[in-house]
Amino acid sequence: xxxxxxxxxxxxxxxxxxxxxxxxxxxxxxxxxxxxxxxxxxxxxxxxxxxxxxxxxxxxxxxxxxxxxxxxxxxxxxxxxxxxxxxxxxxxxxxxxxxxxxxxxxxxxxxxxxxxxxxxxxxxxxxxxxxxxxxxxxxxxxxxxxxxxxxxxxxxxxxxxxxxxxxxxxxxxxxxxxxxxxxxxxxxxxxxxxxxxxxxxxxxxxxxxxxxxxxxxxxxxxxxxxxxxxxxxxxxxxxxxxxxxxxxxxxxxxxxxxxxxxxxxxxxxxxxxxxxxxxxxxxxxxxxxxxxxxxxxxxxxxxxxxxxxxxxxxxxxxxxxxxxxxxxxxxxxxxxxxxxxxxxxxxxxxxxxxxxxxxxxxxxxxxxxxxxxxxxxxxxxxxxxxxxxxxxxxxxxxxxxxxxxxxxxxxxxxxxxxxxxxxxxxxxxxxxxxxxxxxxxxxxxxxxxxxxxxxxxxxxxxxxxxxxxxxxxxxxxxxxxxxxxxxxxxxxxxxxxxxxxxxxxxxxx
Ligand SMILES: [Zn+2]
Numbered sequence: 001x002x003x004x005x006x007x008x009x010x011x012x013x014x015x016x017x018x019x020x021x022x023x024x025x026x027x028x029x030x031x032x033x034x035x036x037x038x039x040x041x042x043x044x045x046x047x048x049x050x051x052x053x054x055x056x057x058x059x060x061x062x063x064x065x066x067x068x069x070x071x072x073x074x075x076x077x078x079x080x081x082x083x084x085x086x087x088x089x090x091x092x093x094x095x096x097x098x099x100x101x102x103x104x105x106x107x108x109x110x111x112x113x114x115x116x117x118x119x120x121x122x123x124x125x126x127x128x129x130x131x132x133x134x135x136x137x138x139x140x141x142x143x144x145x146x147x148x149x150x151x152x153x154x155x156x157x158x159x160x161x162x163x164x165x166x167x168x169x170x171x172x173x174x175x176x177x178x179x180x181x182x183x184x185x186x187x188x189x190x191x192x193x194x195x196x197x198x199x200x201x202x203x204x205x206x207x208x209x210x211x212x213x214x215x216x217x218x219x220x221x222x223x224x225x226x227x228x229x230x231x232x233x234x235x236x237x238x239x240x241x242x243x244x245x246x247x248x249x250x251x252x253x254x255x256x257x258x259x260x261x262x263x264x265x266x267x268x269x270x271x272x273x274x275x276x277x278x279x280x281x282x283x284x285x286x287x288x289x290x291x292x293x294x295x296x297x298x299x300x301x302x303x304x305x306x307x308x309x310x311x312x313x314x315x316x317x318x319x320x321x322x323x324x325x326x327x328x329x330x331x332x333x334x335x336x337x338x339x340x341x342x343x344x345x346x347x348x349x350x351x352x353x354x355x356x357x358x359x360x361x362x363x364x365x366x367x368x369x370x371x372x373x374x375x376x377x378x379x380x381x382x383x384x385x386x387x388x389x390x391x392x393x394x395x396x397x398x399x400x401x402x403x404x405x406x407x408x409x410x411x412x413x414x415x416x417x418x419x420x421x422x423x424x425x426x427x428x429x430x431x432x433x434x435x436x437x438x439x440x441x442x443x444x445x446x447x448x449x450x451x452x453x454x455x456x457x458x459x460x461x462x463x464x465x466x467x468x469x470x471x472x473x474x475x476x477x478x479x480x481x482x483x484x485x486x487x488x489x490x491x492x493x494x495x496x497x498x499x500x501x502x503x504x505x506x507x508x509x
Contacts, residue, residue: 004044005036006250010258011048011093011232014056014074018081020336021259023308024291024324028405029257030087031325035400035461038481044250046236047082048093049075050229052222053131057211067211071096084312085321086464093236095228101213103235107277108204108223109216110240111161116276119218122158122203125151131225133203146261159205159221166272167199173271179284182403183331186263186287194268202226202269230270234279253282263287286403289333291324311341315506318463319345325462326409342506349466352416354503357470360419360448361499363428367441370496374446374488375439382447385422386487389415389454393484396458409462415455419448449474450490457484466502473497 009029012022026047033045051071060070075094082089093100111117125134127144134144134151142151174180174191181187205221206212212222233256237247258266266285274281311320323341326348328334364370392411399408422444431441452470457479460467471479475497476490483489 003041004250004254005033005041006044006253007033007036007046007255007257008233008253009047010256010262011050011095011229012078014049014051014071014078016074016077017305018078018308019305020293020308020311020320020324021291023081023085023320024328024334025257025259025288026082026087027085027321027324028288028330030085030089031321031405031462032255032257032400032403033090034088034464038461039397040481044091044246045089046091046093046233047087047089048091048232048236049078049095050225050232051075051094051096052212052228053225054128054206054209054211055131057209060211068096081308084309084317086317088464091236093232095232097235099238099241100232100235103240104213104223104228104231105216106240107231107273108159108213108227111227111273111276112159112217114276116162116165117159117204118162120158120160120201121155122160123155124153124203126154127151135200154208156207158203158207159215159218160201161204161227161269161272161276163199163202163269163272166275167195169275170268170271171195173275173281174267177281180281181263181267182284182286185331186260187267190264190267194264199268226265226269227273230265230273233270233282252280254284256282256285258285258287260287260289286331288331289328291328291334291336293336311338315341315345316465316503318466319349319503321463322349322409326406328406330403330405339508342508345503346505348413349503350505352413352420353466354501356416356420356423356448357452357473357502358499359423360445360452361473361496364445364449364496365499367428367432368445372446372449372490372492372494372496373442374492375442377440377443379440381422381425382443385418385447385451388418389451389487390484392454393458393481405462412455412458412462415451419451419455422448422451446490446492447487449496450487453478453490454484454487457481469500469502473500 007029009025029045033043037043056067056071060067063070079092108117125136125139127147127149129149130144130146132146138145139151144151174187181190204224204227205215206224207220210222213228215221215223233253234247234251237250238244239247256266263285271281319341323344327340327344364372392415395411396408399411426444428441428444431437452474453476456467456470473496475494478489
């Protein structure tokens with residue numbers, strides 16, 4: 001059977017100021033996608049940008065250019081950032097793509113024709129920066145519950161999506177699909193704070209700006225962000241077109257990875273749109289926490305903004321990836337600081353992994369001119385290392401399926417830590433002094449190289465650049481997950497590649 005995996009990040013508001021928090025979500029999605037590919041799945045990993053709305057129209061006006069010119073420029077910035085982080089997305093959708101615009105228009109019309117969308121009058125409170133409407137009961141003191149800014153009162157003719165009609169069905173669905181919303185704290189929040197008090201119909205069109213997809217049968221209106229943005233997950237697959245093979249193959253999505261601030265849209269509005277379209281719901285929406293700096297959200301206005309490329313240039317892409325994946329218990333908020341990045345890089349990447357590879361290759365060069373032979377002089381002490389290497393994939397699998405990515409990485413690093421311990425226990429430098437122990441020494445070195453290979457095969461999903469460097473240094477092409485079922489895929493009589501420091505210890509300034 002062909003195994004498929006469809007994973008998405010949110011489509012981001014195109015900004016010139018993407019910060020480390022954006023990178024966090026995308027690096028996690030990338031590692032999940034890479035892991036599934038290595039595990040034999042056909043993967044579709046999608047990210048993109050959400051490019052319509054009043055805010056962008058205004059920014060373009062300020063800059064004296066068209067909205068399309070404005071978004072083209074900021075989108076190229078996003079694409080450049082993902083490239084510098086080795087993000088392996090398969091599709092990058094822009095909501096200004098013609099196909100997307102056409103399909104969203106069809107979806108809106110279809111929902112209107114079947115009376116899931118109706119025309120009414122909107123009176124209420126609106127937050128322009130967040131592009132969110134709020135009811136007076138949601139907005140205390142006339143302030144936006146999301147950003148705390150002042151709301152403005154608006155009144156206009158608008159189209160509405162009947163959320164209320166579907167609320168019982170949605171609650172029933174969430175209760176009968178325990179994995180649909182994770183973590184469970186967010187699920188409870190959605191049920192108790194939003195669904196149970198009763199859903200109000202949602203305003204899904206606007207007349208106060210033009211930069212959006214027009215309602216096909218009422219050109220004064222543009223389709224508001226929810227239907228436009230959320231539909232990206234199916235428009236990109238050819239939904240409602242003659243060429244919908246990908247849609248048939250990949251929908252429903254396996255995982256929508258989202259920040260906690262947009263869980264509500266992905267677990268209430270989006271499922272109801274899908275129910276109205278008579279489509280299956282995604283298997284899971286996971287709302288992760290934020291990567292914050294010294295307890296604060298990152299933003300230019302708070303003055304804690306730094307372009308992630310500055311960190312990448314300074315510390316290397318895999319130090320950044322490793323920090324994001326390893327430091328934050330998934331689902332919770334994590335704290336980012338340069339000090340903790342340095343600590344993490346030194347402790348794990350330099351002292352454990354870098355040191356292991358460097359020491360092992362150094363000994364192989366010194367004692368055997370860099371040629372790895374396996375003379376099979378086994379001792380009991382080897383078994384612990386070999387058993388650990390062979391049993392790790394299963395542990396990593398389990399943690400990855402539960403999105404416990406930090407734990408999965410810890411499983412992999414256990415091989416590296418154990419290998420360092422194995423060096424201390426077998427004392428190769430002492431063996432080297434006794435010519436009769438030469439064959440035992442060769443076996444010890446082989447076991448170390450093979451253990452490094454085992455860990456690196458798994459590490460590829462997380463740190464692709466570092467893994468490629470290690471494979472080159474140990475000179476092996478046994479890199480697939482199929483080579484993890486037994487110890488000994490590393491070929492005897494291999495000549496090692498050139499030794500190179502993977503991670504130098506960073507001295508704090
Ligand atoms: Zn707001």
